Protein backbone atom coordinates (compact mmCIF):
# COMPACT_ATOMS: atom_id res chain seq x y z
CA UNK A 453 0.00 0.00 0.00
CA UNK A 454 1.21 3.49 -0.80
CA UNK A 455 -0.17 6.52 0.98
CA UNK A 456 -3.47 6.62 2.77
CA UNK A 457 -5.76 4.84 0.32
CA UNK A 458 -9.07 6.62 -0.12
CA UNK A 459 -11.89 5.15 -2.10
CA UNK A 460 -14.91 7.07 -3.24
CA UNK A 461 -17.82 6.40 -5.57
CA UNK A 462 -19.01 8.33 -8.57
CA UNK A 463 -22.37 7.60 -10.21
CA UNK A 464 -21.84 6.37 -13.77
CA UNK A 465 -25.51 5.63 -14.36
CA UNK A 466 -28.50 5.14 -12.12
CA UNK A 467 -27.78 1.45 -11.86
CA UNK A 468 -24.03 1.32 -12.00
CA UNK A 469 -21.31 2.77 -9.89
CA UNK A 470 -17.65 2.68 -10.60
CA UNK A 471 -15.21 2.62 -7.82
CA UNK A 472 -12.37 5.04 -8.08
CA UNK A 473 -9.33 4.70 -5.92
CA UNK A 474 -6.86 7.51 -5.67
CA UNK A 475 -3.70 7.99 -3.77
CA UNK A 476 -3.92 10.77 -1.25
CA UNK A 477 -1.04 12.23 0.63
CA UNK A 478 -1.36 13.44 4.21
CA UNK A 479 0.16 16.92 3.99
CA UNK A 480 1.15 19.20 6.87
CA UNK A 481 1.67 22.91 6.11
CA UNK A 482 3.00 25.59 8.46
CA UNK A 483 1.94 29.23 8.29
CA UNK A 484 -1.19 28.20 6.42
CA UNK A 485 -3.69 30.84 7.52
CA UNK A 486 -2.95 33.24 4.64
CA UNK A 487 -0.77 33.89 1.62
CA UNK A 488 1.07 31.06 -0.08
CA UNK A 489 0.49 28.60 2.78
CA UNK A 490 -3.30 28.90 2.74
CA UNK A 491 -3.49 28.82 -1.07
CA UNK A 492 -1.20 25.80 -1.28
CA UNK A 493 -3.30 23.93 1.28
CA UNK A 494 -6.56 24.76 -0.52
CA UNK A 495 -5.18 23.64 -3.91
CA UNK A 496 -3.85 20.38 -2.47
CA UNK A 497 -7.20 19.70 -0.75
CA UNK A 498 -8.95 20.34 -4.09
CA UNK A 499 -6.60 17.79 -5.65
CA UNK A 500 -7.87 15.22 -3.14
CA UNK A 501 -5.06 15.21 -0.61
CA UNK A 502 -5.65 15.34 3.13
CA UNK A 503 -4.34 18.69 4.34
CA UNK A 504 -3.48 19.65 7.90
CA UNK A 505 -3.48 23.46 8.00
CA UNK A 506 -1.43 24.86 10.86
CA UNK A 507 -1.03 28.45 12.04
CA UNK A 508 0.17 30.22 15.16
CA UNK A 509 -2.94 32.35 15.57
CA UNK A 510 -5.96 30.32 16.74
CA UNK A 511 -8.41 33.04 15.76
CA UNK A 512 -7.12 33.14 12.16
CA UNK A 513 -7.14 29.34 12.11
CA UNK A 514 -10.78 29.14 13.17
CA UNK A 515 -11.72 31.73 10.51
CA UNK A 516 -10.05 29.54 7.89
CA UNK A 517 -11.78 26.49 9.33
CA UNK A 518 -15.17 28.18 8.94
CA UNK A 519 -14.36 29.02 5.30
CA UNK A 520 -13.05 25.60 4.31
CA UNK A 521 -14.69 22.89 6.41
CA UNK A 522 -17.94 22.89 4.44
CA UNK A 523 -16.09 22.81 1.09
CA UNK A 524 -13.51 20.12 1.85
CA UNK A 525 -14.09 17.14 4.12
CA UNK A 526 -10.45 16.10 4.08
CA UNK A 527 -8.92 19.00 6.01
CA UNK A 528 -7.79 19.58 9.56
CA UNK A 529 -6.72 22.68 11.51
CA UNK A 530 -4.12 22.62 14.28
CA UNK A 531 -2.41 25.51 16.10
CA UNK A 532 1.35 25.58 15.58
CA UNK A 533 3.85 28.37 16.22
CA UNK A 534 7.13 27.31 14.62
CA UNK A 535 9.12 29.34 17.19
CA UNK A 536 7.54 27.89 20.31
CA UNK A 537 8.85 24.49 21.50
CA UNK A 538 5.69 23.77 23.54
CA UNK A 539 3.51 24.56 20.54
CA UNK A 540 5.57 22.25 18.31
CA UNK A 541 5.39 19.37 20.81
CA UNK A 542 1.65 19.94 21.39
CA UNK A 543 0.90 19.92 17.66
CA UNK A 544 2.99 16.78 17.21
CA UNK A 545 1.16 14.95 19.99
CA UNK A 546 -2.24 15.87 18.55
CA UNK A 547 -1.26 14.89 15.02
CA UNK A 548 0.51 11.67 16.05
CA UNK A 549 -2.59 10.56 17.95
CA UNK A 550 -4.82 11.03 14.87
CA UNK A 551 -2.61 10.20 11.87
CA UNK A 552 -0.51 7.15 10.99
CA UNK A 553 2.06 9.14 9.04
CA UNK A 554 2.88 12.45 7.38
CA UNK A 555 3.59 12.07 3.65
CA UNK A 556 4.55 15.69 2.97
CA UNK A 557 5.74 18.41 5.29
CA UNK A 558 5.69 21.93 3.80
CA UNK A 559 7.79 24.33 5.87
CA UNK A 560 6.12 27.49 4.59
CA UNK A 561 5.87 29.82 7.63
CA UNK A 562 8.21 32.74 7.26
CA UNK A 563 8.81 36.39 8.04
CA UNK A 564 10.42 39.14 6.02
CA UNK A 565 12.36 41.58 8.14
CA UNK A 566 12.77 44.73 6.13
CA UNK A 567 14.62 46.73 8.83
CA UNK A 568 18.29 47.43 8.29
CA UNK A 569 19.40 47.44 4.65
CA UNK A 570 23.16 47.11 5.17
CA UNK A 571 25.01 44.08 6.50
CA UNK A 572 27.69 46.47 7.79
CA UNK A 573 25.27 48.02 10.32
CA UNK A 574 22.64 45.36 11.05
CA UNK A 575 22.34 44.29 14.69
CA UNK A 576 22.26 40.75 16.07
CA UNK A 577 18.61 41.00 17.08
CA UNK A 578 17.39 41.56 13.51
CA UNK A 579 19.42 38.64 12.23
CA UNK A 580 18.27 36.34 15.04
CA UNK A 581 14.64 37.35 14.52
CA UNK A 582 14.65 36.15 10.90
CA UNK A 583 16.88 33.17 11.66
CA UNK A 584 14.63 31.87 14.44
CA UNK A 585 11.53 31.78 12.23
CA UNK A 586 12.93 31.09 8.76
CA UNK A 587 15.76 28.68 9.57
CA UNK A 588 15.38 27.20 13.05
CA UNK A 589 11.57 27.02 12.67
CA UNK A 590 11.66 24.62 9.69
CA UNK A 591 14.50 22.64 11.29
CA UNK A 592 12.71 22.18 14.63
CA UNK A 593 9.45 21.23 12.88
CA UNK A 594 11.30 18.71 10.70
CA UNK A 595 13.10 17.18 13.69
CA UNK A 596 9.87 16.85 15.67
CA UNK A 597 7.78 15.38 12.84
CA UNK A 598 10.47 13.10 11.41
CA UNK A 599 9.15 9.95 13.14
CA UNK A 600 5.81 10.44 11.34
CA UNK A 601 7.46 11.33 8.02
CA UNK A 602 9.58 8.18 8.25
CA UNK A 603 6.37 6.15 8.44
CA UNK A 604 5.41 7.34 4.95
CA UNK A 605 6.58 5.09 2.11
CA UNK A 606 7.41 8.22 0.10
CA UNK A 607 8.10 11.06 2.52
CA UNK A 608 8.67 14.57 1.17
CA UNK A 609 9.90 17.72 2.90
CA UNK A 610 9.53 21.08 1.11
CA UNK A 611 11.35 24.08 2.52
CA UNK A 612 9.81 27.25 1.12
CA UNK A 613 12.92 29.33 0.57
CA UNK A 614 13.68 32.32 -1.64
CA UNK A 615 15.92 33.35 -4.50
CA UNK A 616 17.08 36.02 -2.04
CA UNK A 617 18.85 33.18 -0.21
CA UNK A 618 20.68 32.01 -3.33
CA UNK A 619 24.39 32.85 -3.29
CA UNK A 620 24.14 32.98 -7.08
CA UNK A 621 21.61 35.87 -6.84
CA UNK A 622 23.12 37.58 -3.77
CA UNK A 623 22.61 41.31 -4.29
CA UNK A 624 22.57 43.84 -1.47
CA UNK A 625 19.70 44.58 0.91
CA UNK A 626 17.56 42.56 3.33
CA UNK A 627 20.56 40.92 5.01
CA UNK A 628 18.62 39.26 7.84
CA UNK A 629 16.12 37.64 5.46
CA UNK A 630 18.83 36.62 2.98
CA UNK A 631 21.02 35.01 5.65
CA UNK A 632 18.04 33.08 7.07
CA UNK A 633 17.04 31.69 3.66
CA UNK A 634 20.63 30.83 2.68
CA UNK A 635 20.89 28.91 5.95
CA UNK A 636 17.55 27.24 5.18
CA UNK A 637 19.01 26.07 1.87
CA UNK A 638 22.00 24.61 3.75
CA UNK A 639 19.51 22.85 6.02
CA UNK A 640 17.80 21.39 2.95
CA UNK A 641 21.10 20.02 1.63
CA UNK A 642 22.07 18.52 5.00
CA UNK A 643 18.65 16.94 5.54
CA UNK A 644 18.79 15.51 2.02
CA UNK A 645 22.20 14.02 2.81
CA UNK A 646 20.84 12.34 5.94
CA UNK A 647 17.38 11.34 4.78
CA UNK A 648 17.38 10.61 1.05
CA UNK A 649 18.77 7.10 1.51
CA UNK A 650 15.75 6.47 3.76
CA UNK A 651 13.42 7.36 0.88
CA UNK A 652 12.65 10.91 2.04
CA UNK A 653 12.99 13.72 -0.50
CA UNK A 654 14.04 17.16 0.71
CA UNK A 655 13.98 20.21 -1.57
CA UNK A 656 14.05 23.99 -1.32
CA UNK A 657 11.52 25.92 -3.40
CA UNK A 658 11.44 29.60 -4.30
CA UNK A 659 7.88 30.64 -5.20
CA UNK A 660 9.06 33.73 -7.10
CA UNK A 661 7.95 37.25 -6.18
CA UNK A 662 4.30 36.82 -5.27
CA UNK A 663 1.48 39.23 -4.41
CA UNK A 664 0.93 38.24 -0.76
CA UNK A 665 1.20 40.36 2.37
CA UNK A 666 4.93 39.63 2.28
CA UNK A 667 5.44 40.16 -1.44
CA UNK A 668 3.25 43.27 -1.63
CA UNK A 669 0.97 44.49 -4.45
CA UNK A 670 3.82 45.23 -6.90
CA UNK A 671 5.02 41.63 -7.02
CA UNK A 672 5.09 40.06 -10.46
CA UNK A 673 3.25 36.80 -9.73
CA UNK A 674 -0.27 35.91 -8.63
CA UNK A 675 -0.67 33.54 -5.69
CA UNK A 676 -1.74 30.77 -8.09
CA UNK A 677 1.48 31.21 -10.06
CA UNK A 678 3.51 31.29 -6.84
CA UNK A 679 2.15 28.05 -5.43
CA UNK A 680 2.68 26.00 -8.60
CA UNK A 681 6.26 25.07 -7.72
CA UNK A 682 5.37 24.31 -4.09
CA UNK A 683 2.57 21.97 -5.21
CA UNK A 684 4.97 20.30 -7.66
CA UNK A 685 7.58 19.69 -4.95
CA UNK A 686 4.96 18.54 -2.41
CA UNK A 687 3.57 15.84 -4.71
CA UNK A 688 6.70 14.51 -6.43
CA UNK A 689 6.55 11.00 -7.79
CA UNK A 690 8.78 8.28 -6.37
CA UNK A 691 11.45 8.94 -9.03
CA UNK A 692 11.36 12.73 -8.43
CA UNK A 693 14.42 14.75 -7.39
CA UNK A 694 15.80 15.42 -3.91
CA UNK A 695 18.46 17.78 -2.57
CA UNK A 696 17.69 20.55 -5.07
CA UNK A 697 16.56 24.17 -5.23
CA UNK A 698 13.65 24.89 -7.59
CA UNK A 699 11.47 27.70 -8.87
CA UNK A 700 8.30 26.67 -10.72
CA UNK A 701 9.71 23.13 -10.99
CA UNK A 702 12.93 24.28 -12.68
CA UNK A 703 16.35 23.99 -10.99
CA UNK A 704 17.78 27.19 -9.50
CA UNK A 705 21.49 27.72 -8.87
CA UNK A 706 22.24 27.72 -5.13
Ligand SMILES: NC(=O)c1ccc[n+]([C@@H]2O[C@H](COP(=O)([O-])OP(=O)(O)OC[C@H]3O[C@@H](n4cnc5c(N)ncnc54)[C@H](OP(=O)(O)O)[C@@H]3O)[C@@H](O)[C@H]2O)c1
Nearest residue numbers: 483487488508533534560561562614661662664665666667
Ligand atom coordinates in the same frame (compact mmCIF):
# COMPACT_ATOMS: atom_id res chain seq x y z
N1 LIG B 1 5.64 36.39 -1.26
C1 LIG B 1 6.84 36.33 -1.85
O1 LIG B 1 7.15 37.09 -2.80
C2 LIG B 1 7.85 35.30 -1.42
C3 LIG B 1 9.03 35.19 -2.15
C4 LIG B 1 9.98 34.23 -1.79
C5 LIG B 1 9.73 33.42 -0.70
N2 LIG B 1 8.58 33.55 0.02
C6 LIG B 1 8.38 32.66 1.17
O2 LIG B 1 7.12 32.03 1.09
C7 LIG B 1 6.65 31.73 2.42
C8 LIG B 1 5.23 32.25 2.57
O3 LIG B 1 5.27 33.64 2.33
P1 LIG B 1 3.96 34.53 2.02
O4 LIG B 1 4.30 35.40 0.88
O5 LIG B 1 2.74 33.69 1.98
O6 LIG B 1 3.99 35.44 3.34
P2 LIG B 1 2.82 36.00 4.26
O7 LIG B 1 1.65 36.33 3.44
O8 LIG B 1 3.48 37.06 5.08
O9 LIG B 1 2.48 34.73 5.19
C9 LIG B 1 3.43 34.26 6.09
C10 LIG B 1 2.78 33.18 6.94
O10 LIG B 1 3.76 32.70 7.88
C11 LIG B 1 3.14 32.70 9.14
N3 LIG B 1 4.09 32.77 10.25
C12 LIG B 1 5.02 33.73 10.52
N4 LIG B 1 5.67 33.42 11.64
C13 LIG B 1 5.13 32.26 12.11
C14 LIG B 1 5.38 31.44 13.23
N5 LIG B 1 6.30 31.77 14.17
N6 LIG B 1 4.66 30.29 13.37
C15 LIG B 1 3.73 29.95 12.46
N7 LIG B 1 3.43 30.70 11.39
C16 LIG B 1 4.14 31.84 11.22
C17 LIG B 1 2.21 33.89 9.12
O11 LIG B 1 1.28 33.81 10.18
P3 LIG B 1 0.57 35.12 10.84
O12 LIG B 1 -0.63 35.43 9.97
O13 LIG B 1 0.22 34.68 12.22
O14 LIG B 1 1.60 36.23 10.80
C18 LIG B 1 1.60 33.70 7.74
O15 LIG B 1 0.60 32.71 7.77
C19 LIG B 1 7.63 32.38 3.39
O16 LIG B 1 8.53 31.40 3.87
C20 LIG B 1 8.36 33.38 2.51
O17 LIG B 1 9.67 33.68 2.99
C21 LIG B 1 7.64 34.47 -0.31
